[in-house]
Amino acid sequence: MTIRYSAQTEGGRKIPLHDGEGFEGMRKAGRLAAATLDFIAPYVKPGVSTAALDKLCETYMRDHGGIPGTIGYHGYQHASCISVNHVVTHGIPSDDKILVEGDILNIDVTPVLDGWFGDASRMYAAGDMGVKARRLVDTTLESLLAGIAAVKPGATLGDVGHAIERIARRERFSIVEDFCGHGVGQVFHDAPNVLHYGRPGEGIVLEPGMIFTIEPMLNAGRPDVKILSDGWTAVTRDRSLSAQFEHSVGVTETGVEIFTPWPEPAALRAAI
Numbered sequence: 001m002t003i004r005y006s007a008q009t010e011g012g013r014k015i016p017l018h019d020g021e022g023f024e025g026m027r028k029a030g031r032l033a034a035a036t037l038d039f040i041a042p043y044v045k046p047g048v049s050t051a052a053l054d055k056l057c058e059t060y061m062r063d064h065g066g067i068p069g070t071i072g073y074h075g076y077q078h079a080s081c082i083s084v085n086h087v088v089t090h091g092i093p094s095d096d097k098i099l100v101e102g103d104i105l106n107i108d109v110t111p112v113l114d115g116w117f118g119d120a121s122r123m124y125a126a127g128d129m130g131v132k133a134r135r136l137v138d139t140t141l142e143s144l145l146a147g148i149a150a151v152k153p154g155a156t157l158g159d160v161g162h163a164i165e166r167i168a169r170r171e172r173f174s175i176v177e178d179f180c181g182h183g184v185g186q187v188f189h190d191a192p193n194v195l196h197y198g199r200p201g202e203g204i205v206l207e208p209g210m211i212f213t214i215e216p217m218l219n220a221g222r223p224d225v226k227i228l229s230d231g232w233t234a235v236t237r238d239r240s241l242s243a244q245f246e247h248s249v250g251v252t253e254t255g256v257e258i259f260t261p262w263p264e265p266a267a268l269r270a271a272i
Contacts, residue, residue, distance in 0.1 A: 006207055013191035015183065017209030022116075022185060023250055023257065026211060029118030030248050030259030032066050032111045037122050037262070041271060044124040046101045050082040054093035057109055066111030069119075069188055076232065081108040081121075088176055088217050088225050088234040088242040099126035104133050106244045110188065117188050119213050120260035121246040125272050132220060133241055136173060137272060140218045140243040143167040145265060147196070147214045148249055151256035155206050161198025164216045174223035176242070178234070181213040184248055206251045211259075215246030 001022060006015040018026070039060050043053060058079030061068055068079035083091035084105040091106075099105070108121035123137045143164045150163040168175050181194030192204045196216040221240025228235060236242050248259045262268050 004209065006210070008204055010191045010193065010204060015191045015204070015210060016185060017207060018185060018211050018250065019209065022209075022211070025114060025116035026118065026185065026248065026250060026259045029066070029111060029113040029116040030120065031118070031261070032061065032064055032113050033109050033118035033120040033248070034260045034262055035064070036060050036109045036111060037107060037120060040107060041124060044099070044105070044126055046099050046126045048099050048126070049095050050084065050091070050093040050097040050099070050105075051095045053082060053107065054078050054080045057107070061109065061111040066113045069110035069112040069117050073188065079109070082106070083108070083242070083244070085241055086236045086239045088219070088236060089179055089244060090232040090234055092230060092232055101127035102130060102133070104129060104137060104241065104243065108246065115186050117184050117186070118260060119184050119188075119246065119248050121215065121244060122262060122268070123243050123245060123272055129272070135171065136218060136220050136241055137243045138269060139167060139171040139173055140216060141245050141265060141269065143196075143216045143218065144214060144245040144247065147216065148247060148256055148258065151206060151249060151251060153206055153208055153251060153253065156201055156203045157192060157194055157206070158198035158202030159200050160214065161195045161203070162200050165197040168216070168218050173218040173220060176217035176219060176223050176225055178225050179217060181215045181246075183210070183212045185211050208251050208253050210251040211248065213246055213248050215244060217242060217244040
């Protein structure tokens with residue numbers, strides 16, 4: 001496999017352009033990430049700890065030939081991030097965190113398969129969601145799909161961010177600006193950064209072979225977040241609910257390929 005790079009750079013970092021072999025590696029890793037998220041869905045219910053969910057995800061990934069890419073990453077020791085209610089991202093699984101009726105949560109997994117990182121996350125509910133939580137989750141999913149629809153050769157990352165931002169603003173939700181999507185492949189976090197807001201026509205121009213995540217985080221309240229003393233857990237400062245969805249995608253000659261396929265949007269909404 002030959003790695004080429006875009007003539008564009010981001011903060012001095014080269015942006016990889018992957019070939020067909022790279023896309024096939026990402027398909028396999030991405031399918032495992034998506035399958036893990038499918039597998040865990042029936043276990044998300046009141047009375048279950050986030051540590052138990054994490055262990056189930058780890059076992060599933062290992063049983064299917066993968067290695068959790070998060071274990072050992074900058075000292076992180078879990079196979080997933082599980083972010084409940086007002087936790088925006090990087091929630092640490094715990095025996096003490098027991099789900100209760102009405103909780104919403106994001107589960108984020110990154111299995112490594114044959115050296116490729118498949119990165120995806122999606123929302124779940126323990127029992128029935130409240131009306132506001134449902135609207136937040138649905139809008140976050142819609143914003144992700146809008147961002148993906150904007151991906152094609154010649155478009156820009158500003159186009160992607162603007163598509164996401166337009167949906168969020170329409171529903172009066174705020175976009176977390178402290179975190180972003182990122183290049184992914186044989187490296188967990190690579191160039192380019194993918195902001196979830198932006199102006200049409202601005203930013204990196206998309207080229208066939210670019211691979212990155214799109215992972216918008218929307219808050220029901222203000223966009224401000226803070227990191228807890230554990231150094232990982234990011235929460236909303238006003239304790240408002242937060243939601244996130246994530247896909248890994250590649251720019252093709254004619255558009256976009258999703259490497260981490262879920263059920264169709266209507267089926268996914270019905271399952272949450």
